[in-house]
Amino acid sequence: MTVRSTAARTRRNLVRRGVRALVGAAAAVRYPGDHELTGLIADLRAGSEEFARLWARHEVAVEPTPRKTFRHPAVGPITVNCDVLEISDRDQQVVFYSAPPGSPAEEALRLRSVLGTQTIMLEDGTAAR
Incomplete structure (x- = not known):
């Protein structure tokens, strides 16, 4: 060649x-x-x-944005979009999770970002951090 x-x-x-x-x-x-x-x-x-x-x-079909749902004990389910960056020469992927602006998922992520700074008592009497 x-x-x-x-x-x-x-x-x-x-x-x-x-x-x-x-x-x-x-x-x-x-x-x-x-x-x-x-x-x-x-x-x-x-x-x-x-x-x-x-x-x-137009060889490639439109694929929906992949989504993933995380279940947090204090915040509950958080559904986020998954964007994948392919690093083909290293056979690796970097996955970015994001929530649409103004969505319930964004609000849940904001709440989750402060949970480690305080203790919240859940309805079942357990503490969440």
């Missing part, structure tokens, strides 16, 4: 990953009014026949 063919394959893979990221995240669908995003997509389509071809395929 030549250096040139390896570079070409790497470039194709990067373009495909970029298209998948935009389509997979459904960015254009989620944010149709985002003029910067729609402009970026238009620029990429105009500047690269390969990107335009891959974009037209």
